[in-house]
Amino acid sequence: MRAIHSLIFSALLLGGFAASSIAATEQAAAPRIAVAPQYSTTHVYVAPEDFDRFTDSLIATFGGHKSQQGVFQVTPTPSQTMSQLVFTPVGTLSVFGFKTPIPYPFGIERTGYLVTDMDAAVKSAKAHGADAVVATFPDPIGSDAIIEWPGGVHMQLYWHTQKPQYDPLQTVPENRVYLSPQRADAFVGGFVAFAHGRVVSDERKAPGIEIGRAKESYRRVRLESPFGKLAVMVTDGHLPYPFGREVTGYEVGDLAATLRKAQAAGAAILVQPFVSDKREAAIVQFPGGYIAEIHAAVR
Numbered sequence: 001m002r003a004i005h006s007l008i009f010s011a012l013l014l015g016g017f018a019a020s021s022i023a024a025t026e027q028a029a030a031p032r033i034a035v036a037p038q039y040s041t042t043h044v045y046v047a048p049e050d051f052d053r054f055t056d057s058l059i060a061t062f063g064g065h066k067s068q069q070g071v072f073q074v075t076p077t078p079s080q081t082m083s084q085l086v087f088t089p090v091g092t093l094s095v096f097g098f099k100t101p102i103p104y105p106f107g108i109e110r111t112g113y114l115v116t117d118m119d120a121a122v123k124s125a126k127a128h129g130a131d132a133v134v135a136t137f138p139d140p141i142g143s144d145a146i147i148e149w150p151g152g153v154h155m156q157l158y159w160h161t162q163k164p165q166y167d168p169l170q171t172v173p174e175n176r177v178y179l180s181p182q183r184a185d186a187f188v189g190g191f192v193a194f195a196h197g198r199v200v201s202d203e204r205k206a207p208g209i210e211i212g213r214a215k216e217s218y219r220r221v222r223l224e225s226p227f228g229k230l231a232v233m234v235t236d237g238h239l240p241y242p243f244g245r246e247v248t249g250y251e252v253g254d255l256a257a258t259l260r261k262a263q264a265a266g267a268a269i270l271v272q273p274f275v276s277d278k279r280e281a282a283i284v285q286f287p288g289g290y291i292a293e294i295h296a297a298v299r
Contacts, residue, residue: 030128030193033121034226038166039114041085041094042173042248043156045107048082048097050288053266055086055095057286060265061258062250064088074144075103076137090250091173092166105133105154109146110247111175112156113227114164118143121157129190149191151183174249175230176293181219184234188221197225207276212240220277242270242291246283249293255280258294262286 046054055066067085074081074096082097094112115121122132125147133154134146142160149155179187192199200222208216211233219234231249252258255273262284263269270291271283281295 030124030196031117031120032196032226033115033117033124034195035114035116035163036166036168036226037172037228038092038169039164040173040175040228041092041112042175043094043096043109043112044288044290045096045098045102046288046290048099051082051084051095051097054286054288054290055084057262057265057267058086058088058093061262061267061286062088062090062252071099072140074139075106076134077103079103079106087166088250089170090252091169091248105146109154109156110177112144112158115157115159118145118157118159121145121159122147124194125157128194129186130194150186151177151179153177153179153187171251172228173251174293175228176233176246176249177230178233178235178237178239178244180237181234184219184221184232188223188232191230192223192225195223195225195227197223197227197230200224203277209274210276210281211235212243212271213238242283242285245291246293247291249281249295252294252296255282255294255296258296259284262294 059066064087066087069082069084071080072083073079074083079102080099082099084095086093086095118136122136122145126132130147130149132145133148136143136145142158144156144158146154146156177187188199191197203220205217206220208214208218210220211218221232221234223230223232259269259282266287268285269282270285273280273282275298278298279295280298281293283291283293285291
């Protein structure tokens, strides 16, 4: 019996080593195409009449500055949108206010990731389980593509003919992804290998208060890569509003002070502050409809 147990243990151990070796090999084979977290922008679509009110509220809440606003075509088919970057110490946002109907599938991508080589990035994404739902196309300053990961996670990849120069962030924002148990592992494995990332934690019994279900638990996976941070919430989809609507989580030094600034700038607190996983968090809706999580470390 002891011999059988020993053989089973050895097999499990070898299986674990084999799985780790395969993951490491896949990551080593993927090209390093990420630049830095300050170039990973959250995409926000607002109505043109809400555009300035929204961007002003971000600056009033987090600090920072804006790029010059303009009207451009940023899709491969005809369209016109107001466009502006908002640079804050806690994350960069690309804001769009379309003056024409929005061509499909634009508007469903959550982030834009700057890459060093567009062809290599798209090829690597496909090799790791993603689909290119919008093939590479030129824009006024480079090229873009939209990819879809298992579970329906859409991301833009972009490349500039001249590398932009953004200031480093004070804190790195958290891309927040909600997935089903059936697709979570496929997404995590593929994205980690593609991004040369790592799993920081995989909590199988995370407190349900984090997704609005205080009496229950759920699985939460935290990832980090050269693109930035990413949290995967693995749920059955039975989520009370507004959980699942918040695309990004922003880390600040003082949550209470930040929420006061947000409210003074016209934002509404949708989820009052709560404490979990050594952080105090709240969910806020800014003018124009953008919903975000904001959190601070609990010391």
